[in-house]
Amino acid sequence: MGEMPSGKITLGRYMWERIHQIGVDTIFGVPGDFNLQFLDSLFHIDGLKWTGNQNELNAAYAADGYARVKGVPGCFVTTHGVGELSALNGIAGSMSEQVKIIHVVGQTTRAMQKNHMMIHHSIGNKPDHQIYNKASAGLRYAAAELWDIETAPAEIDRVIRECFLKSGPVYIFLPLDLSSEQVDASLLDKPINTEPDVNKAAQEKAVKAITDALQEAKRPTVLVDAWTQRFAAVQEAAALVRKLNVPFFSANMGKGVVDESEEMYVGVWNGEVSTPGLKEVAKAADLVITLGYIPCDTNAAGFSRKISDSTTIHINPHDVVVLGTTYPNTSIKSLLAALTSALPSTPTHTIPKPTLPRPRTPLDHAATHLTQSFLWPAIENFLRAGDCIVGETGTSNFGLCDITFPPRTRFITQIYYGSIGYATAATLGVECARLELSSSHSSAEESGRTVLITGDGSMALTIQEIGTMIREKHKSVIFVINNAGYTVERLIWGARQPYNDIVPTSYAHLLPLYHHPAPESSFHRVTTKEELTAVLAKKELQSPEHLQLVELVLDKLDTSWRLGTQLAWRSEEHRKYLTDEGFVDTYGGWGLEGSAGGDVKWS
Numbered sequence: 001m002g003e004m005p006s007g008k009i010t011l012g013r014y015m016w017e018r019i020h021q022i023g024v025d026t027i028f029g030v031p032g033d034f035n036l037q038f039l040d041s042l043f044h045i046d047g048l049k050w051t052g053n054q055n056e057l058n059a060a061y062a063a064d065g066y067a068r069v070k071g072v073p074g075c076f077v078t079t080h081g082v083g084e085l086s087a088l089n090g091i092a093g094s095m096s097e098q099v100k101i102i103h104v105v106g107q108t109t110r111a112m113q114k115n116h117m118m119i120h121h122s123i124g125n126k127p128d129h130q131i132y133n134k135a136s137a138g139l140r141y142a143a144a145e146l147w148d149i150e151t152a153p154a155e156i157d158r159v160i161r162e163c164f165l166k167s168g169p170v171y172i173f174l175p176l177d178l179s180s181e182q183v184d185a186s187l188l189d190k191p192i193n194t195e196p197d198v199n200k201a202a203q204e205k206a207v208k209a210i211t212d213a214l215q216e217a218k219r220p221t222v223l224v225d226a227w228t229q230r231f232a233a234v235q236e237a238a239a240l241v242r243k244l245n246v247p248f249f250s251a252n253m254g255k256g257v258v259d260e261s262e263e264m265y266v267g268v269w270n271g272e273v274s275t276p277g278l279k280e281v282a283k284a285a286d287l288v289i290t291l292g293y294i295p296c297d298t299n300a301a302g303f304s305r306k307i308s309d310s311t312t313i314h315i316n317p318h319d320v321v322v323l324g325t326t327y328p329n330t331s332i333k334s335l336l337a338a339l340t341s342a343l344p345s346t347p348t349h350t351i352p353k354p355t356l357p358r359p360r361t362p363l364d365h366a367a368t369h370l371t372q373s374f375l376w377p378a379i380e381n382f383l384r385a386g387d388c389i390v391g392e393t394g395t396s397n398f399g400l401c402d403i404t405f406p407p408r409t410r411f412i413t414q415i416y417y418g419s420i421g422y423a424t425a426a427t428l429g430v431e432c433a434r435l436e437l438s439s440s441h442s443s444a445e446e447s448g449r450t451v452l453i454t455g456d457g458s459m460a461l462t463i464q465e466i467g468t469m470i471r472e473k474h475k476s477v478i479f480v481i482n483n484a485g486y487t488v489e490r491l492i493w494g495a496r497q498p499y500n501d502i503v504p505t506s507y508a509h510l511l512p513l514y515h516h517p518a519p520e521s522s523f524h525r526v527t528t529k530e531e532l533t534a535v536l537a538k539k540e541l542q543s544p545e546h547l548q549l550v551e552l553v554l555d556k557l558d559t560s561w562r563l564g565t566q567l568a569w570r571s572e573e574h575r576k577y578l579t580d581e582g583f584v585d586t587y588g589g590w591g592l593e594g595s596a597g598g599d600v601k602w603s
């Protein structure tokens with residue numbers, strides 16, 4: 001952090017100083033005439049950097065990726081109306097997935113607002129300039145609707161604190177004229193308290209209830225999920241599973257939150273869509289402790305991970321539910337630390353780690369062309385410790401959930417909100433954050449790489465952000481699955497319908513379009529298994545000096561078994577649809593034992 005300013009500073013400067021103080025070093029966004037002046041003041045702050053985006057939706061996604069990796073809010077700036085509205089889908093994703101975001105909106109001046117002036121970007125003859133602010137009201141935890149210079153600094157501080165406590169988006173609406181008014185720089189001396197208040201009495205009660213239940217249990221297990229990461233409790237979760245020393249699992253969204261290289265880690269417990277043997281081990285538990293659990297369809301295999309209240313403890317971000325009884329007003333990070341220290345140093349349970357059956361052999365193992373069943377194990381071998389893996393909605397997320405991650409992996413993906421295009425633009429923010437964090441590592445190997453795996457349909461939505469990555473000299477490795485369209489949608493409905501096709505794209509032209517410095521050696525097209533093996537071994541991908549783009553040509557009816565099985569599980573009719581349409585059935589029978597369809601009412 002640079003020298004603290006003294007005397008009077010503008011409100012714009014005050015806002016950036018506050019945002020920088022909480023650990024934000026990169027600001028994303030798109031300029032507009034209602035934010036330009038206060039954008040200038042961020043360049044006066046040592047260590048604070050502007051990374052402009054190709055559009056506001058991408059800015060929101062990039063800020064989201066940044067926040068997930070750095071553990072501090074992602075921050076981006078837009079302009080009145082046109083800019084702030086374009087970002088809304090990204091903001092909703094951060095709301096849905098509990099990602100800390102500060103969205104700064106440069107608004108029209110207060111005089112323009114009071115006089116309902118017909119300023120560009122407004123609607124009607126007597127425009128309400130706050131109409132766009134109202135549009136985002138349900139998609140944020142707090143908003144500083146700044147108007148008065150006396151209260152503005154405290155309002156900014158309030159929403160920054162809320163951003164940490166709620167772990168989600170907050171807004172700062174800043175009328176352009178107000179941004180240049182002056183406030184005391186001494187207000188910066190006292191840092192914003194971003195820690196939640198801990199109700200010790202509530203925490204003690206909850207810890208006691210959990211330890212009592214653990215005493216009773218013969219075969220407890222733990223299921224780690226993503227809110228643990230969003231609410232900054234990763235280390236506490238790792239300490240807990242180590243001290244408990246019982247076999248534990250992750251949900252799809254919780255992959256990599258606790259290292260998969262941990263001694264007692266078993267794998268991804270995804271209800272009926274789990275590798276053979278795994279769900280039997282999970283079901284044998286007489287007590288399940290969930291950490292930061294998200295039981296949505298895409299994270300619970302179509303609601304097929306049945307866990308009953310009477311045998312479950314949910315440790316949620318703000319409360320704990322022990323066998324159906326709720327203990328409110330807790331905070332996951334502090335609670336996990338207290339729980340771990342309350343456990344005996346010699347583990348109560350001695351449950352050996354289960355031995356699972358050997359991996360199945362895919363029916364298409366003899367094919368020479370590239371297949372999904374060959375791709376994912378190859379990606380597993382390619383990944384290494386410290387990598388940030390960004391996965392996209394589509395076949396790629398399901399493939400990624402099928403492989404084991406090396407230590408210190410961070411998995412960035414929107415499995416709940418699932419807005420396609422997210423992953424490509426988020427990759428920009430992920431790499432910015434990874435580089436900021438890795439400046440403390442001694443070697444490039446230790447700090448890993450940023451690896452994006454996305455689909456052709458998804459990438460099309462946000463493809464321009466690759467230009468920003470090239471401009472920023474990022475060295476991320478990007479894999480795009482070219483399977484001629486929306487395969488995941490084909491699996492759901494309309495296998496061969498034209499609405500599931502996309503515009504054929506020549507990926508070889510992408511890097512030159514954005515002035516990539518070495519496009520020939522950085523673009524790789526793969527159609528066979530042999531080519532994939534050769535490309536993954538190249539030094540350009542192992543230790544990239546420039547951004548790398550790998551086009552993976554796959555059949556449009558090929559899918560990762562996890563996705564096929566999740567859909568086949570819905571009903572016998574759907575299983576038949578998949579077979580009749582000729583989708584690749586990796587292991588036969590769609591990987592299901594017995595008949596499909598649970599008791600979920602889908603319609």
Ligand SMILES: Cc1ncc(C[n+]2csc(CCOP(=O)(O)OP(=O)(O)O)c2C)c(N)n1
Nearest residue numbers: 394395419420455456457458485486487488
């Ligand atoms: C913004 C948005 N629009 C539409 C959808 C619906 N949708 C979900 S997945 C998908 C297709 C993804 O295709 P692709 O990225 O090519 O992945 P594939 O399954 O082919 O690997 C679509 C259109 C969505 N989730 N988000």
Ligand SMILES: [Mg+2]
Nearest residue numbers: 455456457485
């Ligand atoms: Mg596709």
